[in-house]
Amino acid sequence: MRSQPPPDRGPEANRPAWGWARRLRALPGFKAAVVAFLVTVILGGGTIAAVANWQQSSTATIAITAGAAMPTPPPLYGNVVTPAVFVTRPATLVDVTCTSPKDPPNIDFTVTWPAAENASAYAVTLFHAGSSDSIASHSVTTNTAIFTFGEPGPTDGDYVLRIQPFAGANAGDAVYRNVTFAQKKFSPCPTAGTTSGPSPLGAVSPTAQPVVRGAATSTMAIKWTPSAGAASYVVTVKSNTSGYGTEFTTSDLAATLTFPQAARDAAGNLINPADASAPYYGDYTFRIQPMNGTTAGDPVYMTIKYYSSSSSME
Numbered sequence: 320m321r322s323q324p325p326p327d328r329g330p331e332a333n334r335p336a337w338g339w340a341r342r343l344r345a346l347p348g349f350k351a352a353v354v355a356f357l358v359t360v361i362l363g364g365g366t367i368a369a370v371a372n373w374q375q376s377s378t379a380t381i382a383i384t385a386g387a388a389m390p391t392p393p394p395l396y397g398n399v400v401t402p403a404v405f406v407t408r409p410a411t412l413v414d415v416t417c418t419s420p421k422d423p424p425n426i427d428f429t430v431t432w433p434a435a436e437n438a439s440a441y442a443v444t445l446f447h448a449g450s451s452d453s454i455a456s457h458s459v460t461t462n463t464a465i466f467t468f469g470e471p472g473p474t475d476g477d478y479v480l481r482i483q484p485f486a487g488a489n490a491g492d493a494v495y496r497n498v499t500f501a502q503k504k505f506s507p508c509p510t511a512g513t514t515s516g517p518s519p520l521g522a523v524s525p526t527a528q529p530v531v532r533g534a535a536t537s538t539m540a541i542k543w544t545p546s547a548g549a550a551s552y553v554v555t556v557k558s559n560t561s562g563y564g565t566e567f568t569t570s571d572l573a574a575t576l577t578f579p580q581a582a583r584d585a586a587g588n589l590i591n592p593a594d595a596s597a598p599y600y601g602d603y604t605f606r607i608q609p610m611n612g613t614t615a616g617d618p619v620y621m622t623i624k625y626y627s628s629s630s631s632m633e
Contacts, residue, residue, distance in 0.1 A: 394573040399556060403564035409438035409484035409491040417498055419505035428466040428505045438484035448477035451517040473500045479516045480508055483615060490608060490615030520609040520616030521547030527632035537580045542573040546616055549609035556605050561598040578625055595627045
């Protein structure tokens with residue numbers, strides 16, 4: 320039998336069998352894709368799963384922002400609950416008596432006061448009026464402090480007396496009295512003296528943002544100016560009519576109070592109108608006191624008005 324010549328397949332028959340690879344290699348991005356595939360295969364153990372991983376990676380996008388700032392941590396949250404737990408603080412001093420008999424060669428300036436409830440110690444300091452530098456100070460566990468000066472003694476002029484009670488490490492509110500030194504004798508300190516004076520730590524001024532109401536809670540963000548010399552702040556929030564409140568210590572200059580919130584509908588109205596008089600609604604006493612170890616500054620008081628329809632801090 321006579322053999323037949325092979326059929327003519329045209330120009331394609333003259334190209335090498337690997338011509339398809341040459342065409343594939345010419346496609347844009349081929350080299351990068353091959354490198355990614357080989358890395359995936361090697362890391363994936365050369366399995367079929369590696370091929371699947373490579374296919375999936377073609378749709379992934381990784382965004383990297385160089386030098387992006389770390390997120391700021393949220394301020395401390397004070398949860399307003401009942402029954403709230405508060406530290407024991409001493410009661411505020413009411414009456415202060417000052418005596419200064421002439422007794423050369425020493426001049427004794429004696430200060431006495433009724434013992435304050437819960438007080439275990441008192442910090443008593445004498446200042447020149449208009450100055451923050453103390454002349455002398457005492458820490459006593461009784462309700463008497465004696466300042467003794469030798470001749471020639473203090474100079475004539477006006478002075479300020481500061482007395483701050485403590486219940487352990489918990490500082491109360493300081494009281495101030497004006498006294499005058501003349502003719503080698505201190506004047507009696509009046510019951511109604513100054514209401515402020517040279518605190519060992521700077522003053523602090525708090526402000527509040529409008530309340531943000533949620534489904535189950537409401538939040539009030541509060542910030543305050545730094546107190547000179549303070550390392551931390553004791554924040555107390557106490558309801559004037561119920562057992563709700565919170566207390567915490569923070570070194571930050573801001574905090575967020577979280578109040579209970581009565582249930583509301585989609586329009587923001589109370590589901591149960593009687594909840595408008597819930598015990599967590601009402602006036603709260605806000606107190607913030609700067610601290611630095613055992614040194615306590617003067618606290619600042621404000622009123623938080625938290626109601627179902629409106630809220631503010633005054």
